[in-house]
Amino acid sequence: MTSPIYQISNLKQIYGERTVLDIDRLDIAPGEILGLVGPSGAGKSTLLRLLNFLESPTTGQIAFQNQPPNGSVPIAVRRQVTTVFQRPVLLRASVRANVAYGLGLRGERASSRVDEMLARVGLDKLANAPATKLSGGEMQRVALARALVVEPKVLLLDEPSANLDPYNVGLIEEIVAQNNRERGTTVVVVTHNVFQAKRLAQRVGLMLGGRLIEIAETKQFFDSPTDPRTAAFVRGEMVY
Numbered sequence: 001m002t003s004p005i006y007q008i009s010n011l012k013q014i015y016g017e018r019t020v021l022d023i024d025r026l027d028i029a030p031g032e033i034l035g036l037v038g039p040s041g042a043g044k045s046t047l048l049r050l051l052n053f054l055e056s057p058t059t060g061q062i063a064f065q066n067q068p069p070n071g072s073v074p075i076a077v078r079r080q081v082t083t084v085f086q087r088p089v090l091l092r093a094s095v096r097a098n099v100a101y102g103l104g105l106r107g108e109r110a111s112s113r114v115d116e117m118l119a120r121v122g123l124d125k126l127a128n129a130p131a132t133k134l135s136g137g138e139m140q141r142v143a144l145a146r147a148l149v150v151e152p153k154v155l156l157l158d159e160p161s162a163n164l165d166p167y168n169v170g171l172i173e174e175i176v177a178q179n180n181r182e183r184g185t186t187v188v189v190v191t192h193n194v195f196q197a198k199r200l201a202q203r204v205g206l207m208l209g210g211r212l213i214e215i216a217e218t219k220q221f222f223d224s225p226t227d228p229r230t231a232a233f234v235r236g237e238m239v240y
């Protein structure tokens, strides 16, 4: 692969006595969409927090681009990574203000970009509505628009369409895929929905008990997984 955008080695995240993440090695390629699946508690959100520099690993390394691993990552570099969290928190302000927020932090105004992004996620008519009064699907789209409007290099998605209807799921997937195609944004998408991973990702990894059990090209992951636990997971059986 071309030089990875993230290089993870011997990574452990330990809370108290519990090792919740234990990944020997994981490279993420620039411009790829990587899907991460696995049951609740597998460590998926924890990994995303580390990729977003919200926490530092207990041991091991995460190297991002040309940054020295585990050094303090400069703010300008951190800002190249945005996240749509599992439970997005919106400001008590209009939809437009929420989407413009990250641009403002970066000292940019570019209101045309905000309007264009609102149109892209189908929220142009709700631009002046209070964001906290929106439906779940609309809030998810505000969170996605807010993450994308700053044109990040890396987009981290934590269950971006959980609890949404098929229409909104399709919409969110299309926006993410289009952004990846057109801008080459690197995407890491965590999802409980194996079909979403299959539709969206070029590579898929299964996490279980903090470990990366298997990672492979999407077709191989689903059609001929090498680990029996992956096979069971893609068949929809519970894996413990």
Ligand SMILES: Nc1ncnc2c1ncn2[C@@H]1O[C@H](COP(=O)(O)OP(=O)(O)OP(=O)(O)O)[C@@H](O)[C@H]1O
Pocket (backbone or CB within 6 Å): 015, 020, 038, 039, 040, 041, 042, 043, 044, 045, 046, 047, 086
């Ligand atoms: N700050 C923390 N302190 C202590 N334990 C934590 C902390 N954050 C996460 N954990 C624990 O780490 C484990 C992994 O959590 P994580 O949120 O990464 O799982 P997940 O794979 O995202 O699960 P889900 O699919 O339910 O969102 C869980 O058992 C959780 O309770």
Ligand SMILES: [Mg+2]
Pocket (backbone or CB within 6 Å): 044, 045, 046, 086, 158
């Ligand atoms: Mg989670």
